[in-house]
Amino acid sequence: MNTFSKIGFILAVAGSAVGLGNAWKFPTMVGTNGGSAFVLLFILLTLCVGFIMFLCELYIGKTSGLDPVGAYYKLAPSNKKAWSLVGFSMIGALLIVSFYSVIIGWIVYYLYHSLMALFNFTSLNVDINENAKLFVNLLEKNVTAEIICFSIVFFLAFWVVSRGIKNGIEKLNVIMMPTLFVLLLLMLCYSFTQNGFADAFKFLFKPDFSKITSSSFLEALGLACFSLSIGAGSIITYSASLPEKTNFISSTFYIIFINLLIGLMMGLIVFSFIFEFNADPSAQGPGLIFISLISLFAKLGFLGKILAITFFIALFFAGITSAVSMIEPFVFFLINKFNMKRIKAIILLGILVYILGLMCIFSTISDTKDSLTFFGMGFFDILDYLSSNIIMPFGSFMAAIFVGYFLSCKDLYKTFYPYTGDLGFKVWYFFARFVAPLAVIIIVYFKFKG
Numbered sequence: 301m302n303t304f305s306k307i308g309f310i311l312a313v314a315g316s317a318v319g320l321g322n323a324w325k326f327p328t329m330v331g332t333n334g335g336s337a338f339v340l341l342f343i344l345l346t347l348c349v350g351f352i353m354f355l356c357e358l359y360i361g362k363t364s365g366l367d368p369v370g371a372y373y374k375l376a377p378s379n380k381k382a383w384s385l386v387g388f389s390m391i392g393a394l395l396i397v398s399f400y401s402v403i404i405g406w407i408v409y410y411l412y413h414s415l416m417a418l419f420n421f422t423s424l425n426v427d428i429n430e431n432a433k434l435f436v437n438l439l440e441k442n443v444t445a446e447i448i449c450f451s452i453v454f455f456l457a458f459w460v461v462s463r464g465i466k467n468g469i470e471k472l473n474v475i476m477m478p479t480l481f482v483l484l485l486l487m488l489c490y491s492f493t494q495n496g497f498a499d500a501f502k503f504l505f506k507p508d509f510s511k512i513t514s515s516s517f518l519e520a521l522g523l524a525c526f527s528l529s530i531g532a533g534s535i536i537t538y539s540a541s542l543p544e545k546t547n548f549i550s551s552t553f554y555i556i557f558i559n560l561l562i563g564l565m566m567g568l569i570v571f572s573f574i575f576e577f578n579a580d581p582s583a584q585g586p587g588l589i590f591i592s593l594i595s596l597f598a599k600l601g602f603l604g605k606i607l608a609i610t611f612f613i614a615l616f617f618a619g620i621t622s623a624v625s626m627i628e629p630f631v632f633f634l635i636n637k638f639n640m641k642r643i644k645a646i647i648l649l650g651i652l653v654y655i656l657g658l659m660c661i662f663s664t665i666s667d668t669k670d671s672l673t674f675f676g677m678g679f680f681d682i683l684d685y686l687s688s689n690i691i692m693p694f695g696s697f698m699a700a701i702f703v704g705y706f707l708s709c710k711d712l713y714k715t716f717y718p719y720t721g722d723l724g725f726k727v728w729y730f731f732a733r734f735v736a737p738l739a740v741i742i743i744v745y746f747k748f749k750g
């Protein structure tokens with residue numbers, strides 16, 4: 301059968317969760333939100349909100365065995381059509397994969413650049429301004445490089461999904477996730493030998509509550525949802541292929557743990573370098589990884605080149621395992637709903653995503669930027685904004701409401717009880733009905749207000 305193995309499921313969902321959210325957004329946001337306080341909030345919200353809604357989506361996928369649209373349709377006790385519309389939040393995943401693949405493309409570009417530096421065809425620059433120029437040049441002028449790198453990512457991701465759950469997605473994750481972990485562990489060991497490590501540790505873990513503001517609270521909640529891949533159909537879809545009799549509670553704990561661990565490892569690695577060379581952790585913005593880190597690696601000579609290559613391979617693995625989880629929901633839907641062949645679904649969606657991806661690329665290129673700016677926002681940012689700030693919070697909110705208020709409590713109890721016991725179930729149920737939805741309302745309210 302085309303379902304995951306138990307370990308395959310954990311690795312695949314962890315692969316979906318661990319991505320540029322942990323590797324790129326997390327260190328950047330920690331940097332700009334004052335460090336430890338933000339980390340603490342992120343952990344808290346991941347456990348109290350993300351984890352709860354994650355289990356709601358897992359339940360929806362597991363009990364229906366269907367894609368998001370089909371799942372809501374099948375499980376809804378009434379108003380089936382209206383509920384099945386909620387499943388279309390999986391469109392969010394398609395929007396994300398369009399710009400996400402462009403970012404993974406940048407990673408491929410920097411991987412290539414670091415490899416060329418290793419063989420002395422080019423060099424890594426120590427000067428931050430030079431690196432900023434390289435990055436800006438890639439985004440604004442180097443359209444050929446961007447399209448080539450994006451296309452590599454695009455074809456790889458769609459090819460993996462075309463091979464299905466077991467032979468494509470599971471295999472990819474079983475290979476890439478442990479490798480990613482080993483690569484990060486090696487880098488962490490190296491950072492440990494540096495003086496900057498102690499400062500990075502302090503920066504990430506010594507609580508400083510004076511830095512908590514209402515906006516960091518909201519950003520942390522948004523990141524917790526994004527990072528757990530909830531609200532865009534990925535978790536529902538993967539859970540539909542959950543092997544029978546899996547202890548889904550312990551699997552979820554493993555997944556959340558891996559996701560947090562890798563985020564923190566990433567943070568320790570990046571900030572060890574930042575502090576080692578006295579760079580400013582808050583002044584980096586999204587260029588943290590593509591600009592500052594390159595300068596820092598460059599200072600380490602040959603070793604730095606090896607570290608850069610290791611780092612970008614790890615990032616690439618983290619990204620690609622998430623990208624496939626964004627494609628599968630819609631593919632699964634087309635297969636179920638229209639009896640479509642997998643390959644036909646892949647081609648249809650591929651054309652759409654490729655066009656959206658190209659539009660993202662052209663929306664940062666100087667010559668074409670203006671024609672791809674709408675309401676003062678570039679196409680790239682619009683996709684990010686729509687998916688992360690609107691569709692995903694909506695999708696996860698509705699999942700919690702659906703499970704908390706519309707599904708039979710008795711059925712939920714029967715499924716959860718063997719793994720959570722009575723008290724565990726009650727706590728989860730309370731959080732699913734009240735705490736998690738309220739938290740999402742708060743984020744959205746402040747996002748629109750602010």
Ligand code: PHE
Pocket residue numbers: 316317318319320321322393396526527528529530532534622623625626
């Ligand atoms: N969780 C992924 C990350 O952290 C992003 C993602 C969003 C994956 C939505 C799937 C669906 O990068």
